Amino acid sequence: MTETAPLRLAIVGLGTVGAGVIRLLEVNGDLVARRAGRRIEVVAISARDRNKDRGVDLSAYEWVDDMGSLATRNDIDTVVELIGGSDGPALTLARQCLGQGKPFVTANKAMIAHHGLDLAREAERTGVALKYEAAVAGGVPVIKGLREGAAANRIMRVYGILNGTCNFILSTMERDGTAFADVLEDAQAKGYAEADPTFDIDGIDAAHKLSILASLAFGTEIDFPDVDITGIRHVLAADIREAAALGYKIRLVGMAECEAEGGENVGLFQRVHPMLVPTDHPLAHVDGALNAVVAEGNFVGRLFFQGPGAGEGPTASAVVADIIDIARDEYGPAFAMPAEWLQRQVKADAGQRIGRAYLRFLVKDRPGVLAEITAAMRDAGVSIESVIQRAQHEDGGVLVAIVTHAGALSCVEDVLRRLGGSDSLLGAPMVMHILD
Structure with missing residues (x-):
C-alpha cells in the first residue's frame, strides 16, 4: 500500500x-x-x-x-x-x-x-x-443501499422493522405467550430496552429512522413531524394469538410511500404502526432484536436488507464504514441528491388508502354488544371478513376481533368515532392494519 x-x-x-x-x-x-x-x-x-x-x-x-x-x-x-x-x-x-x-x-x-x-x-x-x-438499522447497510446501490431506481415504497426493542418484545410474546409488561421488564433486565423505553415502545425511534429512509428513497425533504405513530404498548398477548390463528404475525412496521402523478411526487405517506404480517412474508421471520428493510424499485424490484439493528459491533461497523468512505474521498450529497433538489411534500391523506384492518375490542359480557359493533361497521361502510369472539376470564370481559375486507381506511376511523361513547367497551379499541 x-x-x-x-x-x-x-x-x-x-x-x-x-x-x-x-x-x-x-x-x-x-x-x-x-x-x-x-x-x-x-x-x-x-x-x-x-x-x-x-x-x-x-x-x-x-x-x-x-x-x-x-x-x-x-x-x-x-x-x-x-x-x-x-x-x-x-x-x-x-x-x-x-x-x-x-x-x-x-x-x-x-x-x-x-x-x-x-x-x-x-x-x-x-x-x-x-x-x-x-x-438507521445499525449494522445493516441500508443507507448505502438506497443512496448508492438503488440510485438509478424510482422507489415506490420502503418499509420494514426498524426497532429491535419492539421486535424483541413482540417475537418473545409470540413465542412464550407472555404479557407485554412482563416481556418489557425482561427486555430491560437483558439490556434490550432502556430504563425509560418510551422512544422505543411508542414508535418514536422507528419514526426517526423511517423519515430518513423516506427522504433517501423518494428524494423528498425529511418530514418527521408528519409521521403517523402508534407504538406497541397496547398490544395484548391475545392479539398475537388471534393473529396467529388468522395466519399472521404482529410486527411494528414503518412504512413510507410517495404518491406519484405524471412522474411528480404529490403526497408523502409515512406511518409507524403495529401490523399483521402474513406468515409467508419475509418480515414475519425477522425475530428477536433484528431489523429489516424492504425497498421496492421500478427496475430493481424488491430489495431486502436484514441484520442486527443495534449493539456495539454492528453499529461500530457502520460508523467505520462511513469513516472509510471519507478516507477514500467518497463524499456525495447526504440524501443522494443536492439538498436544493429535495422536494417538499404535502402529507398524503391516509384515510383514502385502501386496505384491510384488524380491529380488537374488549367489551362487557352482555347481550347485544356484538350487534352494536357490527351495526357501527355497517353504518360506516366497513365490510366484515371474519369475526372472532372469546371470553377473557381475567377481567370478566369478552374479546371481539374483527378482520375487514379491503376498503378506505377512513371508514375504519369512522367506526371508532361511532363507538367512542359506548359504555359497552372496556377500554379503547386496537386497530392494526394488515400488510397485503
Missing part, C-alpha cells in the same frame, strides 16, 4: 458504540487501512465522564473537555459524534464541524430526522461529507 497521510479522527461519545469503534479499529486496523487506502488514527476523544471504565485502553488518546474545539483543530480531519440527542451538544458540534469544513460522521438518528436537511445544506456549502449510515 502506498504510504499516504493517515485520516485523523476525534471521537465524541464513549458509550457502547464509541468504545466499539475504538475496539474495531484496534482489531481490524490493518484491514481497514488497506480498504481505506490509508491508516485511520484516533487522535482525540471526548465524553462526559473521564474516569468511567469503558473496557478499552484510552491512554493513547488525547482527552478533550471542550468538544467544540475539535471543529477548528488542524490535527483532526474528521469528527465522529456518538453522544445522541436531537438537539443540545450533538447538534452544536455538528454545526461547528460542518461550518468549519470538517467531515462529520454520526449515528444520531434523532438529530438527522429533525435537522438533517439543514446539516446537509451546510455540508454542501463547505464541501465536506455528512455521513450517518449507523443512524
